[in-house]
Amino acid sequence: MSDTAVPGPAAPAEGPVGPGPYRITSFTCHDVRFPTSRELDGSDAMHPDPDYSAAYLVLRTDDGFEGYGFAFTIGRGNEVQTAAVEALAPYVVGRDAEDLGALGREMVHDSQLRWLGPEKGVMHMAISAVVNALWDLRARRAGKPLWLLLGEMPPEEIVDLVDFRYLTDALTRAEALEILRAAEPGRAARVARLREHGYPAYTTSPGWLGYDDAKLRRLCEEAMAAGFTQIKLKVGADLEDDRRRMRVARETCGADFPIAVDANQRWDVDSAIAWVGALAEFRPHWVEEPTSPDDVLGHAAIARAVAPIPVATGEHVANRTVFKQLLQAGAISYLQLDAARVAGVNENVAILLLAAKFGVPVCPHAGGVGLCELVQHLSMFDYVAVSGSMENRVIEYVDHLHEHFADPVVIRDGSYVAPGRPGFGARMHAASVAAYSYPGGEVWRSRG
Amino acid sequence: MSDTAVPGPAAPAEGPVGPGPYRITSFTCHDVRFPTSRELDGSDAMHPDPDYSAAYLVLRTDDGFEGYGFAFTIGRGNEVQTAAVEALAPYVVGRDAEDLGALGREMVHDSQLRWLGPEKGVMHMAISAVVNALWDLRARRAGKPLWLLLGEMPPEEIVDLVDFRYLTDALTRAEALEILRAAEPGRAARVARLREHGYPAYTTSPGWLGYDDAKLRRLCEEAMAAGFTQIKLKVGADLEDDRRRMRVARETCGADFPIAVDANQRWDVDSAIAWVGALAEFRPHWVEEPTSPDDVLGHAAIARAVAPIPVATGEHVANRTVFKQLLQAGAISYLQLDAARVAGVNENVAILLLAAKFGVPVCPHAGGVGLCELVQHLSMFDYVAVSGSMENRVIEYVDHLHEHFADPVVIRDGSYVAPGRPGFGARMHAASVAAYSYPGGEVWRSRG
Numbered sequence: 001m002s003d004t005a006v007p008g009p010a011a012p013a014e015g016p017v018g019p020g021p022y023r024i025t026s027f028t029c030h031d032v033r034f035p036t037s038r039e040l041d042g043s044d045a046m047h048p049d050p051d052y053s054a055a056y057l058v059l060r061t062d063d064g065f066e067g068y069g070f071a072f073t074i075g076r077g078n079e080v081q082t083a084a085v086e087a088l089a090p091y092v093v094g095r096d097a098e099d100l101g102a103l104g105r106e107m108v109h110d111s112q113l114r115w116l117g118p119e120k121g122v123m124h125m126a127i128s129a130v131v132n133a134l135w136d137l138r139a140r141r142a143g144k145p146l147w148l149l150l151g152e153m154p155p156e157e158i159v160d161l162v163d164f165r166y167l168t169d170a171l172t173r174a175e176a177l178e179i180l181r182a183a184e185p186g187r188a189a190r191v192a193r194l195r196e197h198g199y200p201a202y203t204t205s206p207g208w209l210g211y212d213d214a215k216l217r218r219l220c221e222e223a224m225a226a227g228f229t230q231i232k233l234k235v236g237a238d239l240e241d242d243r244r245r246m247r248v249a250r251e252t253c254g255a256d257f258p259i260a261v262d263a264n265q266r267w268d269v270d271s272a273i274a275w276v277g278a279l280a281e282f283r284p285h286w287v288e289e290p291t292s293p294d295d296v297l298g299h300a301a302i303a304r305a306v307a308p309i310p311v312a313t314g315e316h317v318a319n320r321t322v323f324k325q326l327l328q329a330g331a332i333s334y335l336q337l338d339a340a341r342v343a344g345v346n347e348n349v350a351i352l353l354l355a356a357k358f359g360v361p362v363c364p365h366a367g368g369v370g371l372c373e374l375v376q377h378l379s380m381f382d383y384v385a386v387s388g389s390m391e392n393r394v395i396e397y398v399d400h401l402h403e404h405f406a407d408p409v410v411i412r413d414g415s416y417v418a419p420g421r422p423g424f425g426a427r428m429h430a431a432s433v434a435a436y437s438y439p440g441g442e443v444w445r446s447r448g
Numbered sequence: 449m450s451d452t453a454v455p456g457p458a459a460p461a462e463g464p465v466g467p468g469p470y471r472i473t474s475f476t477c478h479d480v481r482f483p484t485s486r487e488l489d490g491s492d493a494m495h496p497d498p499d500y501s502a503a504y505l506v507l508r509t510d511d512g513f514e515g516y517g518f519a520f521t522i523g524r525g526n527e528v529q530t531a532a533v534e535a536l537a538p539y540v541v542g543r544d545a546e547d548l549g550a551l552g553r554e555m556v557h558d559s560q561l562r563w564l565g566p567e568k569g570v571m572h573m574a575i576s577a578v579v580n581a582l583w584d585l586r587a588r589r590a591g592k593p594l595w596l597l598l599g600e601m602p603p604e605e606i607v608d609l610v611d612f613r614y615l616t617d618a619l620t621r622a623e624a625l626e627i628l629r630a631a632e633p634g635r636a637a638r639v640a641r642l643r644e645h646g647y648p649a650y651t652t653s654p655g656w657l658g659y660d661d662a663k664l665r666r667l668c669e670e671a672m673a674a675g676f677t678q679i680k681l682k683v684g685a686d687l688e689d690d691r692r693r694m695r696v697a698r699e700t701c702g703a704d705f706p707i708a709v710d711a712n713q714r715w716d717v718d719s720a721i722a723w724v725g726a727l728a729e730f731r732p733h734w735v736e737e738p739t740s741p742d743d744v745l746g747h748a749a750i751a752r753a754v755a756p757i758p759v760a761t762g763e764h765v766a767n768r769t770v771f772k773q774l775l776q777a778g779a780i781s782y783l784q785l786d787a788a789r790v791a792g793v794n795e796n797v798a799i800l801l802l803a804a805k806f807g808v809p810v811c812p813h814a815g816g817v818g819l820c821e822l823v824q825h826l827s828m829f830d831y832v833a834v835s836g837s838m839e840n841r842v843i844e845y846v847d848h849l850h851e852h853f854a855d856p857v858v859i860r861d862g863s864y865v866a867p868g869r870p871g872f873g874a875r876m877h878a879a880s881v882a883a884y885s886y887p888g889g890e891v892w893r894s895r896g
Contacts, residue, residue, distance in 0.1 A: 269616070
């Protein structure tokens with residue numbers, strides 16, 4: 001058992017237990033950083049040297065349960081993110097956190113804290129860490145994986161999680177209920193299908209900008225051999241490089257294999273249109289983050305100009321209000337939610353409902369630290385209880401840093417295996433937290 | 449001289465001096481909070497109990513100059529904002545900060561820090577504090593008020609400050625240059641007019657939600673007697689209250705006096721349209737922040753529905769990319785920039801140029817801690833060198849907390865008097881910084 005140093009005095013309790021009473025008595029946030037920039041893992045046109053990091057939160061209750069959550073960053077500034085999570089301790093410590101919808105809204109709309117966003121950036125990501133840790137805790141108490149816990153909830157309870165503020169011109173509570181009720185028949189069959197076949201994944205591992213062509217070719221071959229049905233390449237730094245790398249990937253994968261491209265916000269509207277045009281002959285499956293994640297009208301203009309190549313975005317979209325507009329404007333054909341940027345599970349339930357309302361498939365962003373571990377639950381919940389469909393949907397998969405998690409994702413035949421263990425998958429090994437803590441952990445001390 | 453405790457070992461040097469060489473050697477950020485929630489000053493429909501606060505930055509150079517800047521918050525979380533400012537020290541300490549355009553872009557686009565936004569929230573506001581402090585420093589070195597320093601710069605140098613990333617579908621460098629060159633003739637005459645007559649102000653002081661009708665009536669009378677040509681009322685908490693307060697204000701001020709209303713993001717799109725409809729008989733001069741500052745399409749829908757009542761927004765707009773869209777969508781008739789939310793002077797120059805391109809008047813947000821002291825420089829620069837016009841333009845004025853500033857704004861006959869002293873106006877009295885520092889300052893210690 002590696003979990004002796006952090007976080008608790010004893011091994012955490014295991015569910016299922018009844019609903020209470022209990023209190024959250026401990027709230028500890030760790031600044032954890034992995035020196036990934038050494039290997040150019042994760043390098044893209046805007047983030048050439050990420051050190052994948054997390055402001056990692058451990059909650060503990062007076063009856064011995066724990067809950068884990070985190071905000072994901074890529075290095076510098078993770079101490080600011082950690083301070084932001086710590087600022088939320090007063091909203092949680094001493095509480096039982098039974099009404100997660102209300103508690104989430106209390107943090108999001110705090111009359112003083114909201115000035116720091118509102119609903120965006122460091123403070124919103126901090127709320128994500130707390131809300132997700134509370135869900136992790138609840139699922140552990142229930143003795144169920146989160147996707148199943150959510151997927152078994154009555155539609156009325158699911159809708160109570162949603163903050164409809166700023167959404168009602170696109171999605172009302174009544175419409176959300178209707179979507180969830182329409183998906184109620186067949187929930188059990190979809191749970192069974194997930195347990196048998198899992199949820200399809202695609203892999204970004206071949207396509208980081210820092211890799212040479214030989215490595216790209218080898219990783220493409222490995223991805224196909226592993227059963228992935230889609231890959232993704234980073235683009236946007238140099239057009240001729242992108243054309244050469246797309247040609248290598250297309251030659252390696254074959255004419256019909258889905259190859260998405262991802263510009264990570266590199267372009268202005270006009271340059272996006274021109275650049276995607278110059279890649280069109282390689283038939284990208286989608287073009288991801290062509291420009292600023294704030295630019296709804298820009299995405300819409302690009303989508304019109306590059307059609308039929310679909311546009312995808314979402315990992316940096318700040319909140320449900322921006323997603324609402326991307327859908328209203330017809331700006332995206334794929335919605336890429338992120339588990340740890342918006343205000344956690346609650347806001348992602350809202351986003352899944354918005355996507356279902358507009359008929360846009362959700363293909364979550366993952367990678368980084370632990371994002372794969374989290375988003376699989378959201379997509380599986382979507383399949384069971386919201387959209388009811390896996391058609392045209394894949395979850396991103398990146399083979400980084402899973403070894404630090406107590407319940408790492410399992411990929412089989414190119415699909416995420418449905419998690420069986422209780423929780424939201426966010427728990428890191430205590431030894432990893434200790435070793436990679438910044439700046440005091442042994443990994444950082446040994447680097448000077 | 450009250451500035452003995454903070455920040456420097458000696459009184460700061462005074463300009464004008466030549467361009468260098470010098471280095472920034474000291475970077476200190478203070479968590480300063482004023483307990484304004486006691487008096488309901490600043491109360492609105494979303495922020496009923498603000499404690500006006502600042503993450504207040506003091507820079508010092510090796511030749512004895514100082515520069516001051518801040519991020520404004522309303523209380524809780526100001527420690528997170530302070531940590532974010534401190535995270536930027538490595539970009540400034542040891543530098544000469546002569547190329548402020550490049551240094552600003554270096555912070556905004558830092559390949560790791562940008563993940564915390566990008567370009568929004570706590571981290572972006574921190575960049576604002578640093579960039580504004582560097583401008584304050586430069587203006588002090590030059591021995592000029594910032595508005596005049598900027599207003600005398602050649603168009604090419606002004607354009608070099610602008611980050612055109614994500615703007616070029618609406619404003620190119622060539623177009624920006626054209627706007628600035630068109631305003632070059634007449635700069636001197638406009639400087640003279642500002643020095644003689646100042647820049648018109650409007651006041652929000654009568655209209656805070658927490659005030660009763662008698663206080664509202666008295667403050668309306670005082671505002672008119674003081675020469676203000678517009679007031680603003682907070683609305684959005686209770687429709688019948690709003691109608692009663694608008695009636696009081698309209699009766700007190702007369703049929704034709706401009707009375708704006710401000711909902712501080714309280715409404716969804718449909719409720720905004722209905723609520724503004726119910727206030728239409730009182731003929732609001734504009735309706736401000738009717739909904740989420742992120743909702744470009746929502747603002748556009750509201751603007752279409754409530755016309756001819758104009759829509760205004762901006763104090764919570766995260767960056768130039770969102771302002772660009774508000775203008776492209778025809779969503780706003782008044783643009784209300786904020787001095788300390790976007791990435792400082794540099795990004796506000798971009799926003800002024802965007803507004804000029806679209807022919808939308810800029811009426812800055814102010815109030816809080818020191819925002820009046822800052823924005824007056826931006827509006828005066830706009831008048832001298834960008835739009836060249838004061839038509840239909842007013843700067844917000846709120847009579848709060850000016851006593852803590854070394855160079856407080858001066859209002860005469862309802863107008864801002866053009867600042868004559870060097871700098872950007874951000875310097876607080878050292879005694880105020882000490883007394884209101886949180887949690888150790890005497891004001892907070894005495895409150896337990």
